[in-house]
Amino acid sequence: MSFVPPSKIDMIKGFLYAKGLRFIKLNPNSRAVAATIGKPDYVPVIGAQIHEHALTVAKADPERFFYKDGKYCVAVQLYVSKWYGFEQPMGMAPEAYNYEVEALGGKLLKTKKHMPSIDQSDPLIKNPEDIDKVKTPIKIDQGRIRFVIDSINAYKELTGNPPSAFFCAPFSFICGIHSYVRVIRNIRKNPEFIHKLLTWSIDEVLVPYLQLLKKETGANYAVGADAWAAIPNVNKEILEKFVFPYNEKLKIEAKKKGITAVVAGTADYCIEDPKNFDPELMKWCWYHEGKALFGRPGIFMGMGKTELWPIDVIKEFIKENTSMFWKPPVIASCSASFIRDSSPYEITNYVKRIIDNLGRDGHLSFFLAQIPADAPPINVHSFVNASKIYGKYPIIENLDEIEFKLPEFKSYEEWYREEASKGRAIEYE
Amino acid sequence: MSSLENDLEQLKKAIVEGDPDLAEQLAKKILESKMDPLKAIYESVVPGILKAGELWEQNIYFIPDVIMSAEAFKSAMSILEKSIPISTIENKSIGKYLICTVEGDIHDLGKSIVVTMLKAAGFIVYDLGVDVPIKKFIEKVKEIKPDIVGLGAYMSTTAVTLKDYIQALKNEGLRDKVKVMIGGVRTSQEYANNIGADAWGKDGVDTIKKAKKLMGVEK
Numbered sequence: 001m002s003f004v005p006p007s008k009i010d011m012i013k014g015f016l017y018a019k020g021l022r023f024i025k026l027n028p029n030s031r032a033v034a035a036t037i038g039k040p041d042y043v044p045v046i047g048a049q050i051h052e053h054a055l056t057v058a059k060a061d062p063e064r065f066f067y068k069d070g071k072y073c074v075a076v077q078l079y080v081s082k083w084y085g086f087e088q089p090m091g092m093a094p095e096a097y098n099y100e101v102e103a104l105g106g107k108l109l110k111t112k113k114h115m116p117s118i119d120q121s122d123p124l125i126k127n128p129e130d131i132d133k134v135k136t137p138i139k140i141d142q143g144r145i146r147f148v149i150d151s152i153n154a155y156k157e158l159t160g161n162p163p164s165a166f167f168c169a170p171f172s173f174i175c176g177i178h179s180y181v182r183v184i185r186n187i188r189k190n191p192e193f194i195h196k197l198l199t200w201s202i203d204e205v206l207v208p209y210l211q212l213l214k215k216e217t218g219a220n221y222a223v224g225a226d227a228w229a230a231i232p233n234v235n236k237e238i239l240e241k242f243v244f245p246y247n248e249k250l251k252i253e254a255k256k257k258g259i260t261a262v263v264a265g266t267a268d269y270c271i272e273d274p275k276n277f278d279p280e281l282m283k284w285c286w287y288h289e290g291k292a293l294f295g296r297p298g299i300f301m302g303m304g305k306t307e308l309w310p311i312d313v314i315k316e317f318i319k320e321n322t323s324m325f326w327k328p329p330v331i332a333s334c335s336a337s338f339i340r341d342s343s344p345y346e347i348t349n350y351v352k353r354i355i356d357n358l359g360r361d362g363h364l365s366f367f368l369a370q371i372p373a374d375a376p377p378i379n380v381h382s383f384v385n386a387s388k389i390y391g392k393y394p395i396i397e398n399l400d401e402i403e404f405k406l407p408e409f410k411s412y413e414e415w416y417r418e419e420a421s422k423g424r425a426i427e428y429e
Numbered sequence: 430m431s432s433l434e435n436d437l438e439q440l441k442k443a444i445v446e447g448d449p450d451l452a453e454q455l456a457k458k459i460l461e462s463k464m465d466p467l468k469a470i471y472e473s474v475v476p477g478i479l480k481a482g483e484l485w486e487q488n489i490y491f492i493p494d495v496i497m498s499a500e501a502f503k504s505a506m507s508i509l510e511k512s513i514p515i516s517t518i519e520n521k522s523i524g525k526y527l528i529c530t531v532e533g534d535i536h537d538l539g540k541s542i543v544v545t546m547l548k549a550a551g552f553i554v555y556d557l558g559v560d561v562p563i564k565k566f567i568e569k570v571k572e573i574k575p576d577i578v579g580l581g582a583y584m585s586t587t588a589v590t591l592k593d594y595i596q597a598l599k600n601e602g603l604r605d606k607v608k609v610m611i612g613g614v615r616t617s618q619e620y621a622n623n624i625g626a627d628a629w630g631k632d633g634v635d636t637i638k639k640a641k642k643l644m645g646v647e648k
C-alpha cells in the first residue's frame with residue numbers, strides 16, 4: 001500500500017528487491033513496495049499527515065494555505081516533509097472531509113487562521129426529503145474544487161510522481177452532509193434512509209467527483225479518508241451494515257470508470273485507554289483496515305494511541321494471517337500526543353522497539369498519521385533518524401549496541417533557503 | 430411495582446438504551462401524574478445517563494450509544510426542567526461550570542457530550558459555545574464567577590492557544606478564583622500539566638469525576 005500510486009516499474013523493482021535481488025537500486029516508491037512485501041534496504045518512514053505542523057514550521061499564511069492557493073498549500077507540506085526526510089512526501093489539500101460537502105452547498109464554519117469544519121449543527125441534508133434538493137454532480141467552479149485540482153496538479157508537478165486524488169469515503173461523507181449525530185440517530189430510526197443516502201453519495205456524488213478529478217488532473221488513483229468510521233465513532237454492527245458494503249460498492253463503481261480507489265481509516269482502532277483494549281476487536285479491525293488498504297490483512301496504525309498497542313497481540317495477528325504467499329505488513333505510527341510530548345530519547349526507543357519486534361523480517365514501514373502543529377521538530381527528526389539507523393537491513397542482533405545520538409539538522413529556514421538557491425524549491429514571497 | 434415506579438424504571442431504561450422519543454413520552458406522562466419532577470430526574474434521568482457513562486467506561490458502549498443516551502437525556506430533561514424553579518436547581522447544584530471551545534475551534538460534538546454529563550452530575554453549566562475569543566471568555570468569567578472553567582480544543586493549531594486563556598486569567602487576577610480544566614483530542618494530562626491547567630478531562634465521564642474532585646465532593 002502506498003499513498004503514491006506505484007508505477008509498474010517500481011512495483012517490479014520493489015518486488016524483486018524484496019525477493020533478494022539486492023543489486024537493484026531502490027527509490028522511495030519501490031522501497032515502499034519492498035517494505036510491504038519483504039525487506040527493503042532500511043525501514044522507511046513513508047510520510048506523514050503533516051498539514052497543521054507544516055503550516056507552523058514554515059510559518060505559512062493560513063488563509064492562503066487553506067483557502068486560496070492549492071499549489072502553495074501542497075508546496076509547504078512537501079518542503080517540510082522533505083526537510084524531515086520522509087520517503088514519499090505527502091502534499092494534499094488537507095480537508096479530506098470538507099470539499100465535497102462544501103461544493104454541494106454545505107455550511108462550513110471558517111476562521112482565517114485555522115482549518116474550517118463542516119457545521120454539524122446545520123447540515124445540508126437535515127431530513128430525508130432534502131436529498132432531492134441537492135444538485136449533483138459536483139462541478140469544477142463550486143466551493144474549493146479548483147483549489148483541490150490545483151493541489152493535485154501541483155503535487156504532480158513538484159514531485160514528478162503520478163497524480164493521486166483524495167476524497168471523502170461514503171460513510172464519512174454522509175456524516176458531513178447529514179451530520180454524524182443525525183446519521184447515528186437514523187441508523188436506529190430510519191436505516192432505509194441511511195442506505196439510500198449512502199447509495200446516492202456513491203452514485204451521484206463521489207464517483208462523478210472522482211471522474212471530474214481524473215479529467216482535470218489525470219489521477220486514476222484515489223485515497224478516501226474515513227475517520228468517522230473509526231472505532232469508537234462506530235461499532236462493529238455499523239461497520240458491517242453501513243460502511244464496508246458501501247466502500248466496496250464505491251471501489252467497484254470507481255473501477256468501472258478506470259479509477260482505483262482505496263479507503264484509509266475505516267475501522268481504525270482508536271480506543272485510547274490500554275485497560276479497555278480488546279484484543280479480539282483489535283484484530284478484527286486490523287483485518288478489515290488491512291484489507292481495505294492492501295487488499296489482504298495488514299496493520300495500519302492510524303489515529304489511535306498506537307504506541308501503547310500490545311506487541312504480543314500484533315505478533316499473534318501476523319502469525320494467524322500469514323500464509324505461503326502473504327505476510328501481513330505493518331505500517332507503524334505513534335499518536336499525535338506521543339510525537340509532541342515525548343523526548344527524542346523516548347521516541348527513538350519506541351522506533352527501536354517496533355523495529356526489534358516487528359521489522360526483523362521486513363514487512364515494516366512507518367507513516368506518521370498525525371503530527372500536531374506544536375510537535376518539536378527535533379522529535380520528528382529523531383523518529384526518521386531512528387528508523388534509518390536501527391532499521392538498516394540486516395538488522396543487528398542487539399540494537400542496544402547502537403549508541404543513542406540526537407539527530408543533527410539545519411533549521412527549516414536555512415534548509416529552505418539553500419534549496420531555493422539551488423532551484424529545488426519555489427520561492428513564494 | 431406501581432405504575433409510577435414502572436414509568437420511572439422505564440424512563441431510566443429509555444435513557445440507558447438511547448430512545449429519545451420514549452424518554453420524552455415518559456417524562457410527559459410522569460409530569461401529568463403530578464409526581465415531583467426532581468424525583469424523576471434524580472431517580473431515572475440522572476442514573477440513566479450515568480449508567481450509559483459507566484457502560485462507555487467499561488468499553489461496552491461506543492460513541493453512537495452514548496450520543497443516543499445523551500439525546501434521550503436531553504429529551505427528558507427538556508420536559509422535566511420546565512417544571513422546576515431555577516432557585517431549586519441552583520440550591521441542588523454542586524457548582525458552576527463555564528465551558529467553551531477556544532477561538533478558531535468550531536468542534537462541538539465532544540463538548541456537547543461533556544455538557545450533558547456535567548448537568549447530570551449536578552453542575553449548573555454555562556455553555557458559551559464554540560470559537561470563543563479570550564476577551565469574551567474573560568468577560569463571562571467575571572460575570573458568571575464559575576467554580577470551574579472548561580476549555581476545549583480539538584485541533585493542534587487551536588490547542589496551542591489554551592495556555593493563552595490561562596495566562597489571560599492570570600493577567601486579570603482570576604486564576605486563583607477558578608479551577609481550569611482542558612479537553613479535546615489534541616490534549617492530554619501531560620499537556621494540561623505543562624500549560625498550568627488543574628485537570629484534563631479525557632471524556633465526559635472522566636470530566637465529571639475530575640470536576641467533582643476539584644469541587645471537593647469526590648475523592
